[in-house]
Each structure stands twice: as C-alpha cells, then as structure tokens.
Amino acid sequence: MTAPPLLDAHLVADRGAFHLDARLRIGAGEVVALLGPNGAGKTTALRALAGLHPLSAGHLTLDGVDLDRPDRRVWTPPERRPVGVVFQDYLLFPHLSALDNVAFGPRRRGADRRAARARARGWLDRVGLGGQARHKPRQLSGGQAQRVALARALAVEPTLLLLDEPLAALDARTRLDTRAELQRHLGAHPGATLLVTHDPLDALVLADRLVIVEQGRVVQEGDAATVTARPRTDYVARLVGLNLHRGHADGHAVTVGGLTLTTADTVRGDAFVAFPPAAVALHPTRPDGSPRNVWPATVTGVQRHGDNLRVQLAGPVAVAADVTPAAAAHLGLRPGQPVWAAVKAAETRAYPA
Amino acid sequence: MTAPPLLDAHLVADRGAFHLDARLRIGAGEVVALLGPNGAGKTTALRALAGLHPLSAGHLTLDGVDLDRPDRRVWTPPERRPVGVVFQDYLLFPHLSALDNVAFGPRRRGADRRAARARARGWLDRVGLGGQARHKPRQLSGGQAQRVALARALAVEPTLLLLDEPLAALDARTRLDTRAELQRHLGAHPGATLLVTHDPLDALVLADRLVIVEQGRVVQEGDAATVTARPRTDYVARLVGLNLHRGHADGHAVTVGGLTLTTADTVRGDAFVAFPPAAVALHPTRPDGSPRNVWPATVTGVQRHGDNLRVQLAGPVAVAADVTPAAAAHLGLRPGQPVWAAVKAAETRAYPA
Amino acid sequence: MTRPARRRQRVPLPLLLPAGLGLLFLVLPLAGLLVRTPWTTLPRRLAQPGVLTALRLSLETATAATLLCVALGVPLAWLLARVEFPGRRLVRALVTVPLVLPPVVGGVALLLVFGRRGLLGSWLDATFGVTLPFTTAGVVLAEAFVAMPFLVIAVEGALRGADARYEEAAATLGAGRWTTFTRVTLPLVAPGVAAGAVLCWARALGEFGATITFAGNYPGRTQTMPLAVYLALETDVQAAIVLSLVLLTVSVAILAGLRDRWVGVT
C-alpha cells in the first residue's frame, strides 16, 4: 500500500501486571485477524481501539484523524469514534428487544425511530433472526444472542469494525451462513476490520492478513499463505497444524537439538524448520529408502484426530505424527513404544529465524 | 450393550413456547455429543439432566436410580445428583479464587479444606492454569475462565458429566491441549458424559456417539461414521459438509426434484442421496466421459472456503461445489453464470429415508 | 435473570427459623396494636373530619417528596457510583447525615437554612416572596430531606451492582453519557430505583419530627397523619392507634398493590 492505512495504531496499554505493546495497521477494506492464545491481550487491544481502555503511550489514527495521542493529551471518547464493536460476551441490553438492540446504534447516530427500526429489521433478517425481533435477550439461546450482537455492531456501519470472537458461539451450520454473510459484508464495506478469533478457519476465510500476538507483543504477521507456510512461534505452528523447530541452518541441513534435518530449502544461520504431522511416517524398524530424515523416537501419547490418530513422539526432537487407524493397528502404538520416524526432505520447509 | 445404559432418560420439558422431547441413553464410559442448531434445546436438555429444569413427563434414571419421574412425583435436587456441569458461560463464583472455585465441589462432597485444595491444584495444573490459582475470575481472560470452569466440573468426578460447549472459548492451541486432556479424562472415568457442542471436530474426536436434536426432537443418532456418512437432515449434512437430497429411489436411480441421479448404492422407496461438494465437478460446457450425473446449473454465489472456493449452484437441485482457485479462474465464476455440474455415481451415497 | 426452577423448594431450617423470627418481630407489634384497637368506636373515630384531610395530605406530600428525591437523588447516586472525584468518600458519608440527625434537629437545621431568617430563606423571601415554613411545600421539603438518603444509597448500590460494560457497549454504539444514562443505565437499574423510591416514600409517609419543626402543624395545610397521630397520643392512645392503623392500612395496600414491581420483578 502506498496510501496511508485507514487505521494506524501503536497500542501501548497496561492492565494490572499485563503490558500490551502492539502496532496495528489496517487498510481501507482490509480485514485483519488478531490471533493469539488466551490472555495474549487481544481483548485489551480491541478495547483500546474502541476507546474503552486508555492508551498509556503510542497513538491511534483512524482515517487520518488522531483519535488517541497520550503524548499530546488527545483522546476521543468511545461514542465519538466511528467504531463498531461485537463483544465477546454479547452485552445485549437486557431491557430491549432484539430489534431495539439493533436499532440502538442507528438511533444514536441520528436516524429517526422508524428508520432505525427498519434498518434493524433488515440486519436481523440478514443474520436469520427476523422471527425473533420482539424477543428479549434472555429469551434467545446463546447463539441467537451472539447473532443479534453481530447485527447490532454492523448496523452502525462503522469505519473500524471490531469483532471479539464473533462466531464462537454459533453452531456449525449458522456459522457457515453467518461467516459467508460476514464475508459479504466485509467485502462490501469500505472500512477497516479487526477480527479477534481463536478459529484459524475464521481467520483464513475472513481475513486478508493475520496478526498474531503473544503476551502483549506482535510475534508474527502476514497474509494467510505466509503465516501458515512459515510459522514463527509454537503457537502459530500448532494453530496451522505444523511441527516447528528452531535450529541452525547450513544450506540444506538444519541442526535441531541433536538431530540434523535435511530440507528442500536453502537457508543459512538461525532457521526454522516446519513440517506437517501427516508428513511424519512411522516405522517399526529403521526404514530404508528415500526419506532423508530418519530418527528413533518413543511414543508418548496417542489421540484420535479427525479420521486419523495423532501420535506424540519424544526423541531428539519432539514431534507429532498423524497416522491412519490402519497404520496404527499395524504398528500397535501405545505409550512407551519405540518407533522410527521418517520425514521426506521435500515435505519440510526451512526459513530464516 | 446388553447391560442397561448408565443413563437412561426420556426428557420432556417446556420452556416458554419451546417443547423438548428427547430420549437419551449413555453407557458407562461412553461419551455422547449432543449437536443441534442454536435454539434446538441442547441447553434445556442439559439443565433437565442436572435437575435445574423440571421434567414435565418422561423419566431420568442414572446408574439404576430414578432421579426424576414426574409420574411418580420422584425428583432429586441438583445437589444430590452425581452430576457435574460445565456451563456455557462459565458461572465461576466471582468472589472465589480460581483455586477455591475448583475446590468448591470436592469440599461440598466431603473433602476437608486441605484435601479439596490439593485436588483443585491438581486440576488447575492439568488445564494449564497452575500459575493462576490465586486469580479471581475477573482477572482471567475469557478462555482462562472457561478452563477453570472445566476443572471445577471435573474435580467432583461425577457419574454423569455434562458439558455445555466446554471448548468454545478456548484458543486453537489450548483447545488442542484441553481437548486431549478432556479425551484422556473421559477415557479414564467410568461415568457417562454428555457433551453439547457446535464443533463437529470436538464431537468427532471426543464422542463415541452423536445425538442430533432439532427443535427439541432427536433427528438422528449414531456413531460418527454413520452420521457423517449418512446424514438425515440438512443440518447434519452441512455439519459434516455434504450435499443432501431426499427423493425416491428405484435401484441405482434416485429421483430428486426434476433430476434422476445414478448412485452406486442400491435402494428402493424414499431415500436420501449424499455427496461431498468436492465431488461436484464444474464444466463450462456439457462434459463427456465417465460422470453419470450431469445437469445444467446456475452459479448463485462464490465464497472462499479454506484453500478452495465453495460455489453455490441453483438448478434442478441446489448443491454446493468446491473448486480450486485455479479451476475457478478458468471457469470465470460469478453469480448468474450457467455451468454444467457433474458427479460420479461412485462418489454418491444413497440410503433409505 | 433466570430463576432456578427447582421443583420442590426445601427451605433449610437455619434460614427459615430466623426469617420467621424476623417476620414475627416486625408483625407482632402490629398485632399488639390491633388487639388494642377500639373496634366499637372505630367508625365514629374514622368519620371525624380531620382524618381524611390528613391522610390525603400525607399521601400527596409523601409522593411529591419521593418525586423530588428521585429527580435529585438518582443523578447524585450516579455521580457517586460512576464519577471519580476528590472527596467522594466524604460526600457519600455526608449523604447519610439526614438519616442520623434526629429529625427534630433536622427540622431546626432546615429552618436555619430555609426559614424566614435563614441563610437562603431570607433571600428567597426578599427576592421571590417565597416562604417555605408553615406551607405544604415546606412539608414536602422536610420529608424529602429526611427520606432522600434512602433513595441515594439504594440507587448507588444498584448502579454499582449493574454491569458497567453495558454502558461501554452503549458508548461504542454512539451514545454519550447522558443518552447512555437514560437509555441504558436507568432501565438497567430500574428495580433499584423502584426499591429506593419505595423506601423513600414510606419514610416520607411516616415523617414527623422534621415536618412539625420546619412546617409546623396546621390542619389541612401541614398536618400530616403522623402529626395527627402524635397530637392524638397526647390525649387518647386509642385514637392514635386508630389513626396509625389507617395510615398503615393505606400504605400496605398501596405497596401490596404495586405487586412485586418495587422489588425488581419484571
């Protein structure tokens, strides 16, 4: 992007002992997913953007306007920010019907009662709750409430849309519909969107770019392809389902712990090496043949994982391997059993750390 | 099972205009997942099992003991039921530390303070929150709170364990760990488990059997393989990612709407036919060759779906098709465009309705 | 809020026993009064001309005082609950002053401020020709002074109990503090306001000391039921009992008629 991003923020904030220090830029029409483990500071960042948590330093510029600038004592109250929020635990007004909850924002932003209600009705229909318009929040199931919250935030058509786990409480079917709906809306609207989510699928489907925070710091960011192909932390690796190890590379060889892995990529210096659990083949005895990376390991755990079994292995490097139930039966896997692990060089990826 | 199931229940209950009427049987050590769209009555069923919502008819027998029998005016209060519950929105006691929340159950079930705390500490460690033992619930992030709730319910080691979306708020990484933890615990404990979830993956990984409710009724049940292979309602079909149609079968031919589909299976009479979106091939012109089922269709929508694109098609039957971005670029898909859809008979599954 | 739908309510004895004792303690004295009520002469006593006038005046002034308390007390409670300012703790303690002050002294204090020679009263008199003592408005003022702490404390408690994150949600939807207050906060704490208003109303209805001291006692103008009761006590305990019972019956009937609205059942 050559144009300045719609949102340009450097969020520095404290919450008890927790310290957040994260830079965020989101372009017009761009959807950024904020991912991170529990307690990483995602909600705190979102609250800071909404004006609900003060910045202690840094800045927040939206559409060229400085909303927050602690050094210059500039601060904009939440109600004056063109920001819409879907909260993690709904926060639907209990005394208002679903319709009036959704109409609340348009009403406050100047629409008359009738227009606000008409707009709200449209949004309720779009999230599939046209029939529940008169229901009070306590008469809605968890998922219905979440969808009303979504409609309420979308109804103000904000420049910056913030969503804290907007799809978490939806059932698989509704989730698909609402995700598609959300995707359509996000595609249509010119503002910036920040989506806090735990679900990598939501992030991959909805977001143009991923920002990953851990312990208040941005640890990785980039588009889905880069992040999924080249995770840089354990958390990201598990998120995208890869084994990740950090070691020292010298051309096609990366030394990790006591093991040297041969990789297809060429790197030098500190490097990561990543490979999917499905790429790890298990053998009862040392295998011959093409796999260049072979090492003895010990089974420490076996869990069902989808149609396959995921096997945890200890050894020179700790890795996870996915095997089919048939293969598992053949190997007779149980904790403590020694096996040989093999990974083809072609299935590994190495990149600078 | 020849032995009577540990839990044998016929839950009939009313909640406003909503009527629940569901039979549930869970064997010792068995894990049943209760799936259904928002508002289907999952939480209501769970509350009835816990004794928090009265049955209006039916019965509830656990381990041979009648806990609920409205016809004989038998009713057991929640605190006397050997039942543990993880609530959908945590309900951690705000005035107690995480440790004391978890110790609450053991304490009430007779352990002395020291023993209860020791047990609680063990459970907190197992859900990865040993360091947060002294935190009050409001100092925990959403996901941390959920994990404490999980530990609290598990700490009473109940005969019947009820979980209302126990993993919904967990991030992908913790979810994997906690799911594995949960699976280990469920595998070890001799009681029955009912798991309400929206996540088909949770259900497939954790549950031995799936029960699907819609509008208060059980619409399908069975093990994962059966349910995923032979969905019987739209909801289930979308849950497991299949196109599903109901029609009339006559041997290898099933007539659905105006279309007759050739299937590999042989059925007669009312029948379902199911096939995955990935099995639907799209062509710009009528294809020649092996696929036996070919029909003209119109694109109504295209969404990203993982690495692929999911294309919604109208025509004699409405189906979804998954295509690679490359194929989509080749076809130049946009809404309104006519295409030809083709499905190989070998990729369809037909079974009696 | 969802309430537990437990089929059979078993009430534990350690709760039932003190609850019953408490109820007995509150209700027995009433029974004592009823036993002493001169039932035969009751109709004659009730028919006396002053009774109805005093009752009407009592209900009117108590209601007016409650409205005044709500109008001033709810914003004050909001200020105490939601805005941090230096000295807040002291202000909160000062709010309880009328509660602790013996009402007669409260009346004297009101005279010192609003009386003919009072700090504000002399100015009010000179500027607007308004005198408050010995008027019905004075009764309302005296009752409001004594009853306001109940409203403020009850509403502040309700505000603190309410989840302030709803107000955050309202702010993100574009509502300023005032709109948030009227559209979100007030409806959320409505049960607390109702409970406070009931306390306030009941206290105003029973007010005696500040009223007689500040507003005096003149039938039809400032003589409320409690004043009539006290005067009756001077000569005839039974007449006082009858008047008290009238006051009680009317107020209990009104409160019971409000259904559960004033305790937050929606």
Added chain:
Amino acid sequence: MTRPARRRQRVPLPLLLPAGLGLLFLVLPLAGLLVRTPWTTLPRRLAQPGVLTALRLSLETATAATLLCVALGVPLAWLLARVEFPGRRLVRALVTVPLVLPPVVGGVALLLVFGRRGLLGSWLDATFGVTLPFTTAGVVLAEAFVAMPFLVIAVEGALRGADARYEEAAATLGAGRWTTFTRVTLPLVAPGVAAGAVLCWARALGEFGATITFAGNYPGRTQTMPLAVYLALETDVQAAIVLSLVLLTVSVAILAGLRDRWVGVT
C-alpha cells in the same frame, strides 16, 4: 464488575445539575447548624459527663441492633426473594410497617407486645424473669424494630439483582440450599448486605421516638444521643445542636472510614 476506564470523565450537565442540587439540599442544613454552633462554649459543653456516655450507648445499641437486623433480616430477605409462598406480596408490604408507623406509636406497639403487661412480655417475665422495657436490651429492640425494614428491602433487592444461576452452579457442585446460601449467595450479595446494614445502622443511630417510649430515658442505660438531644432541646437549642453535631461527626467519620466498602467496592 469492570468499570469503564474512560480517560476524561465528562459529566453531562443534566446529570451534574440535579446531582449538585441534591447534594446541596442534603448538606446545606448541616451548614446551617454549623453556623449556629456556639464554638466558644463548645469544649465546655462537650466535656459534660453525660455526653460521652450517651454517645457510647448510641454506638453500642445501634451496632447491636444492626447485628440483630442482619441475623433476622437477611434470612427474611432471602425468603422473600427466593421462595415462592402464598401471601408473599402481603408479607413484603408488611415488612415496611415499621417504616410508616410513627416511631412513638411503634414504641407503644412494642410496649403492648413486650411490655410487662404485654402479649409476650408478661409471659417472658413470668417464665424467664426477663423484662425488656427500660433496659439497654429494650433500646436495641426498639432500634432494630424501626431499622429492620431498611435492611430487608436493601438485601432483597440485592438478592433479586444477583444472578441466580450461580446458585444453580453451586447446586450442581453438591451444595445444598444452606451451603449455597452461605458460600455463594451471601458473598455475592455482600455489597447489598453492607449497604443495607449501613442504612440500618444510621437509622438506628438516629432513632428517638420508639426508644423513648419503649425503653425510657435513663442516662447510662437507655439515654442515647437522640434522647439527650431531645432533653437538651427542652432548655437549650444550642446544646441540642452541639450534641447533634457530635453524633453526626462520629457517624460520618465511621462511614467515611469504612472506605467504600459499604457500597460494594471490592
């Protein structure tokens, strides 16, 4: 509860204005009293022997009355909030009786029940040799009678506002109703109980009519500060003002010293 951490608190005028007026209304009379306080003779007046005794007695009896109210009133509030029984609405209205009853009549009613010739009193006297009127215990009783409604109503409101689903969660963890009450419900509504207890204590501290009627006016035994104020008013308004200020200062200091604990700030 999370409180909004808004950087600059802008207080809307339509809230600030009535709040300020309300505060002024509550505090101005106090200023009036201070203006009239005879500062020069203050030390001499305060040094008089009865003052300290009456103050101590007031604080002790008000505290004892509050404890009694909490012990009986919290279970009663729980019963009203959580158990459905026929006539609940009437019982709830009856709880407000001592609020509306003019306190002197309340004292008469207490005499009719607990007096030596009263319904229960004669039995108590004959069986246990216990007489309550004209004793310090009688003061506590009279104050508790007058103050209990504040506690019951405040706590019931808090109970209804509390999310009953926590109690359900406790039940599923094996807690019976009593354990749930002590371990979950009480801690959850602790702010409400504290607010109610403060109202109750302040009301008991200012109690006059029921006390002088039921317990008499014996220095050292039943003469609390409000009674001393009343007697001082017979001869000397300034002495009464001084005594009232002593009472106020002590109570405001105690309430301010409780920090914000009694309004539910944890």
Added chain:
Amino acid sequence: GGAGDGSSADTGGTVTVFAAASLTETFTQLGRDFESAHPGTRVVLNFAGSSALATQITQGAPADVFAAASPATMKTVTDAGDAAGAPAVLVRNQLVVAVPEGNPDRVGGLADLARPGVKVALCAEQVPCGAAARSALDAAGVRLTPATLEQDVKGALAKVKLGEVDAALVYRTDVRAADGLAAVEFPESARTVNDYPIVVLKHAGNPDGARAFVDHVRSDAGLAVLTAAGFQAPPSR
C-alpha cells in the same frame, strides 16, 4: 427495674421518678438535693412527654413516682388504677406571650396578637398549653389564626427563637429557661393556670423512698427550686 427493697422501712435503694420533660432542670436539681439529704439513696429520673410516661406506666413500667405536666395525663394513670392515693398539685404554671428579646413588634397583650402581620404560634388544643391558650383567647375575646398549632411548648418556643413567628403563647417557666426571649404577661393568664400533679405509684418498688421524694419536692426547699425556675406554688400553700 430500679426498685429497691420494698419491705424495708427506710428510703434506701433507688427511687425511680417519671417526670414531664418540662421538669427536666428542676427535677435534676431536686434529685441531687434528695440524694445528699438521704445518703445511700439514688434517684433515677426518666424524662419524656407526660403522655408517653403515662402510657409507659399503664403498661407496667417500674416507676415509683409520676410527676405530670397536666391533670389530664395524670388522670389516665389514676383511671388505670396505677396510682397509690390521690395526686397532689405540685406547682402551677401560667401562660405568657413569648416574644424575641426587646419585643420588636411591641406586643402588649393578647389583642396585639391578632394584628395583621403578626405571626403567632400556639400549642395544639390536645396539649395543656394549647387548651389554656384557647380559653385565654376566648376570655379576651380575641380571634386569631395562628401560623401553626405546635405539639408542645418547645416547638412553639423554637419558632419564636428562630424568628419564624413573632410571638407564641407558652408557659412562663419555658420563657425563663430560654435565652434570647422575653415574656409578656397578660391579665387573662390568671384563668388559665396549669397544674402539675404528682403521685406515688401503686406498684412502686420503693414506696417509702417514693413518699420521701414527693415530700422532699413539696417541701419549702423543694418549692424554692421550682419557683426559682418560674413555677408558681400551689394555691393551698
């Protein structure tokens, strides 16, 4: 209860006296005098409104002596059979017009109270000072609309003191006790004297002490204390 040993013939122990609030100062003094005259005896005083005291006594309050501010309240006690013997008149009190010091409105008699612009506080007719005021005004043929009908003398006095009214009809003793006020005597007051009766109670725990106390307050020394406060000696003396 504060009763001493009733069977003993001496006055030892405690004498519990229920006295009208308007006797607070004089009876406190008299109690102290009595104690020094009878070492070993304690006088416990309970001051309140006469009617409240009467109610307490008829409800079995442990009292030895009752000194009321009006014959009417005394009558409720004697009617209930709680008095031992007939009450004696202790002192009398006379109505005056209380005005602020310096008498700014130049009130000279009852007739001046009816002048327009003069605000007057009276006691309500249910209490002795109100009944007395009514008969005094009737006797003087003065018709006036008071600003307020106070429940007791104290209330009426407070209103004069704080300047809310310009004059009030109260007892002489009350004006004497308060500073900043002046009393305007008027001839009709002779007809409206109010008697303070005193009696030993039937259920007295210490009847001998009670009698001794009554004798003490009715003695010349006792009366001196009372008249010093503005009371008049009863006619029989």
